[in-house]
Amino acid sequence: MLKINNLSATVDDGKKTILKDLSLEIPAGEVHAIMGPNGAGKSTLSYVLTGRDGYAATGGSVEFEGEDLLEMEPEERAAKGLFLSFQYPLEIPGVPTMTFLKTALNAQRKARGEEEMKAPEFLKKAKALAKELKMDPDMLKRPLNVGFSGGEKKRMEIFQMMMLEPRFIVMDETDSGLDVDAMRIVADGVNKLRSEEFGGKDRGMLVITHYQRLLDYIVPDKVHVLAGGKIAETGDAEFAKKLEAEGYDAYAA
Amino acid sequence: MPMPLDLKTLPHRRQEAWKWTDVQAKVSEDQNGLTRTAIPNFDVPDGVKLSEGEGQKGHGAMAELAAQFGGQSWNVYVPANTHPTSDLVIDRLAQGHARIAIMVDKGASLTMTENYEGAENGFSNLDLQIHLAEGATLNRRVIHRDPDSHIRISNVHIAAESNTTITQHCLSFGGALSRLETGLTCEGEGVKAILNGAYLLRDKRHTDMTSFIRLKQPDSHIRQAVKGVVTDKSRGVFQGKFLVERPAQHTDAAMRHDALMLSDSAEVRAKPELEIYADDVACEHGNTIGALDESALFYMRQRGIPLKQARALLTEAFVSEAFDSLADDTLRESLNAQVQAWLEANA
Numbered sequence: 001m002l003k004i005n006n007l008s009a010t011v012d013d014g015k016k017t018i019l020k021d022l023s024l025e026i027p028a029g030e031v032h033a034i035m036g037p038n039g040a041g042k043s044t045l046s047y048v049l050t051g052r053d054g055y056a057a058t059g060g061s062v063e064f065e066g067e068d069l070l071e072m073e074p075e076e077r078a079a080k081g082l083f084l085s086f087q088y089p090l091e092i093p094g095v096p097t098m099t100f101l102k103t104a105l106n107a108q109r110k111a112r113g114e115e116e117m118k119a120p121e122f123l124k125k126a127k128a129l130a131k132e133l134k135m136d137p138d139m140l141k142r143p144l145n146v147g148f149s150g151g152e153k154k155r156m157e158i159f160q161m162m163m164l165e166p167r168f169i170v171m172d173e174t175d176s177g178l179d180v181d182a183m184r185i186v187a188d189g190v191n192k193l194r195s196e197e198f199g200g201k202d203r204g205m206l207v208i209t210h211y212q213r214l215l216d217y218i219v220p221d222k223v224h225v226l227a228g229g230k231i232a233e234t235g236d237a238e239f240a241k242k243l244e245a246e247g248y249d250a251y252a253a
Numbered sequence: 254m255p256m257p258l259d260l261k262t263l264p265h266r267r268q269e270a271w272k273w274t275d276v277q278a279k280v281s282e283d284q285n286g287l288t289r290t291a292i293p294n295f296d297v298p299d300g301v302k303l304s305e306g307e308g309q310k311g312h313g314a315m316a317e318l319a320a321q322f323g324g325q326s327w328n329v330y331v332p333a334n335t336h337p338t339s340d341l342v343i344d345r346l347a348q349g350h351a352r353i354a355i356m357v358d359k360g361a362s363l364t365m366t367e368n369y370e371g372a373e374n375g376f377s378n379l380d381l382q383i384h385l386a387e388g389a390t391l392n393r394r395v396i397h398r399d400p401d402s403h404i405r406i407s408n409v410h411i412a413a414e415s416n417t418t419i420t421q422h423c424l425s426f427g428g429a430l431s432r433l434e435t436g437l438t439c440e441g442e443g444v445k446a447i448l449n450g451a452y453l454l455r456d457k458r459h460t461d462m463t464s465f466i467r468l469k470q471p472d473s474h475i476r477q478a479v480k481g482v483v484t485d486k487s488r489g490v491f492q493g494k495f496l497v498e499r500p501a502q503h504t505d506a507a508m509r510h511d512a513l514m515l516s517d518s519a520e521v522r523a524k525p526e527l528e529i530y531a532d533d534v535a536c537e538h539g540n541t542i543g544a545l546d547e548s549a550l551f552y553m554r555q556r557g558i559p560l561k562q563a564r565a566l567l568t569e570a571f572v573s574e575a576f577d578s579l580a581d582d583t584l585r586e587s588l589n590a591q592v593q594a595w596l597e598a599n600a
Contacts, residue, residue, distance in 0.1 A: 052551050078557035090552040094570025100556070103566065108557035143570075160556065 001028040001204045002049075002069075002168055006060035008229075009041075009048045014056060018044040020229035021060065026168075031194065031205040033215055033240060036226035037248040042208045043087060045226070046172045050084045051077055064168065078104075079111035081167025085157040085174050092144040097156070098126065100144045101163055108164065129162055133185055150177030158189045169193070169205045175214035187217030212244035227251035258287045258322065264314050273490040273522045274461040276315075279404055279430040284376040286348030290324040291377065293353070294345040298337035301363070302330040308354035309382040311436075315406050319380035323350035333358040333386070344368035348375035348403075355383045362390035364581075369395065371403035371428060381409040385417040387441065393421045394584065396591075399428030401456060407433045415441025415470070422579050423450035424588050426595065427458030427487065434463045439501070442470035451480040451575045453592065454487030454519070455599045461490035468501035475505070480575045481512035482568055483519035484599055493538070494526040501531045508538040513545060513571055515564070515600060565596040 002025070009019040018041040026032045036042055047055040049062065051074040062069040069077060092100060106116040130137050133155055145153050154177055161169060171190070175183055194200040207218060215223070215237065223240045225232045225248070232251045235242075264270070265277035280287070297303045308326020310316055329341065335358075343353070346369055357363045371377050385391055391411070399405055405428055413419060423433055437446060452460040462479050481489040491510040512521040525538040545567050553563035572592050579585040 050555050052555075053547065073560070074551060074554035075557050075559045078555055084555050086552065086555075090546075090549050092549055092553070092567070092570075094574060095566055100553070100558075100566075103562070104553070104556035104558050107559060107562065111557065111559075164556070 001065060002026045002206070003063040004060070005062070007048070007057060007062060008059035009044060009055060009057050011044060011055055013054075014058070017058070018229055019048065022226075022230045024224065024231055026204045026206060028204050029201045030221040031207060031218065033207045033209060033220040033223045034226050035209060035212070035223060035240060035243055037251070038210065040226045041229050042226055043172055046084055046170050046208060049170060050074055050082060075107070076111065079108045083161055083164060083166035083169050085161060085169065085171040087173040087176065089145050089153040089157050091146045093146055094143055097140045097142060097144045101126070101160060104160075105164060126163060129159060133159055133162075133189060135159060151179065151182050154178055155182060155186065158186050162189055162193065165193070165198070167203055169203070170208065171205065172208045173210060174207070175209055175211060183214065183217060187214070190218050212240045215240045225251055256288070258318065262314055262318065270463070270492070273488070274430065274432050274459070276404070276406065276430065276432075280376060283374070284404060285372060285374050286350075286376045288322050289349035290322060291346055291349035291351035291379075293327065293343050293351050295327070295329075296340070296342035297329070298339040298341055300332065300335045300337050301341060302332075304328050304330070308352050311380045311382055311408055311410050313408065315378055315408050316380045319350045319352050319378050319408075323352040323378070323380065326352040326354050329353065329355040331355075331357045331361040331363045334360040336362045337364075341365040342368070344370065346377055346379060347372040348377055350378045351380070353379070353381045355381070357383070357385050357389040357391055359386040360388040361386075364392040366394045366396070369397040369399060369405060369407065371399040371405055373400050374402045375404070377403070377405040379407045379409075381407070383409065383411045385411065385413045385419070387414045388416050389414070390418045391420075392580075393419070395421075395423040395425075395433065396588070397423065397425040397427075397431065397433065397460075399426070399431065401429060401458065403428040405431045409434060410436040410438070412438050412440055413444045413446070416443045417441070417445075419444070419446040419448070420578065420580075421446075421448045421450075422576055422588070423462065424591065425450070425452040425460045425462070427452060427454040427460040429457075430459045432461040432463060436465045436467075438467045438469065439473045440469055442472045444473040444475075446473070446475045447578050448475070448477040449479065449575045449578060451482075451572045451592070452489050453482045453572070453595050453599075454484070454489055456485050456487060458487045459490070461492070463490070463492040465494045465496070466506070467496045467498070468504050468506070469498050470500055471502045471504070473501065473504050473506070475507070477508040478575050479510045480572050481510070481521055482515060482572060483512065483521055484515035486518050488520040488522070491521075491523045491525070491540075493524070494528065495536055495538075497527075497529040497531050497534055497536060499530040502533045504531060504534040504536065506534070506536045510540045511571070512542045513568060514542065515545075515568070561600065565593070565600045568596055568600055569593055
């Protein structure tokens with residue numbers, strides 16, 4: 001589903017190379033985790049995949065369902081179904097959450113040539129989901145993320161994810177700022193999107209995390225270590241526990 | 254033949270108050286309306302009286318010209334304790350000089366809307382003098398939509414007695430050169446005023462929002478917020494001054510001007526000023542000029558919102574803050590819709 005081939009990428013106007021010949025393939029229906037030390041390029045990978053300005057791919061390719069992802073604008077990638085749960089979700093002053101999300105959903109649908117979702121259907125879905133994620137419905141009326149705590153912002157990312165039902169999800173340090181209860185709620189949401197009922201067979205996920213604990217709740221099919229700008233080792237869910245215990249010293253560049 | 258207007262009498266950039274709005278440099282002999290009397294149209298609510306008379310004269314060169322070419326003053330009178338159920342609407346200020354004097358008597362209220370829609374290559378000069386007697390309320394709205402070639406000066410002064418309430422909301426899309434000037438003198442104590450505005454400018458348009466608020470007595474509460482959006486080679490000007498005189502203790506006054514540059518070729522000039530002689534007051538001013546937040550734009554695009562739409566949404570949210578304090582829902586929505594339409598065409 002997502003094929004990364006020998007990807008190299010720079011930041012700071014090409015001054016700093018962060019990813020070096022990184023290759024990774026994530027088939028539909030699988031959840032892969034990327035772990036690694038700080039500064040290994042985990043967040044850079046998430047921004048290169050989603051097309052953020054300033055994160056330039058200088059070599060290699062990324063194919064998403066057979067299409068060249070790197071050629072697309074960020075909004076086109078989103079419409080294709082690529083979703084990034086941000087490590088630091090942005091505050092959008094003056095734009096109510098519901099307005100933001102409805103605009104996003106219908107912009108994606110329009111780009112895919114689908115019909116817009118009507119307001120009543122959208123509201124019904126949003127209300128049910130807010131309840132499921134134990135969110136205060138008033139949060140949906142407030143400007144997106146403005147004045148929210150770190151944990152509330154992360155929960156809002158999951159809310160958006162479940163409203164948009166993306167095909168491929170990149171989660172960048174979603175566990176940071178979450179207490180155990182909140183993490184369980186978030187993981188329940190993610191696991192629901194993995195389930196058969198919600199089309200999990202056709203959906204891929206890349207979970208970027210520094211710590212193993214999130215992976216107790218979202219059990220990955222594969223775990224990769226990102227170090228020195230490339231995948232240094234790959235293992236199964238148990239491998240994450242070993243990494244947690246032993247640290248990343250063995251992969252120091 | 255009327256006598257000509259001596260262009261040398263027009264304000265120019267070597268005068269401090271006009272340094273960013275050089276009327277003399279912009280006006281040429283062939284401008285329509287230079288020596289004419291404007292014929293405004295008034296929708297007068299029941300209970301409000303309109304007459305012609307001497308009126309009052311404002312200060313400065315433009316007021317002198319209005320006195321010279323503007324003919325008689327249109328005088329609007331709202332009797333004491335009257336609360337008209339509809340708005341006073343003033344429009345057709347298409348070109349020429351106009352003089353208007355409005356008196357809102359004790360305990361009365363008036364909601365007024367000025368629609369500025371100028372003629373091609375026209376010149377408009379308005380001298381509007383408003384007097385609010387004790388306990389009076391004024392809601393003033395200005396919607397300014399001139400063609401590219403129009404030059405407009407709107408010079409407004411409000412004299413506010415004790416315990417008066419003022420809300421003002423201006424929306425300007427500029428013109429060849431425009432200055433919307435508001436003077437407020439708080440003659441009495443306990444004046445409450447909200448003086449907000451927004452300008453959105455494209456091409457080579459120019460809007461100058463200048464204000465001078467003079468507090469002479471204690472306990473007034475002033476909030477001013479002006480939002481600017483400029484693109485292409487347009488120029489926005491904000492000059493704001495609070496003068497707090499010695500007796501005006503417990504004044505609570507805050508002034509903000511925030512401008513967004515949608516392109517690097519546009520220009521914003523701002524001069525916020527405080528001059529305070531009373532020692533127990535809360536006064537502040539803030540001024541920012543910046544671009545849209547790139548991180549926020551990326552976040553929105555990652556959710557599937559196209560760049561142009563993301564820019565428009567963020568800009569609209571930024572501008573609409575100036576109209577949050579507008580009690581009239583219909584008008585607020587109308588202003589926001591005009592902002593949206595402008596953004597769709599220009600952002």
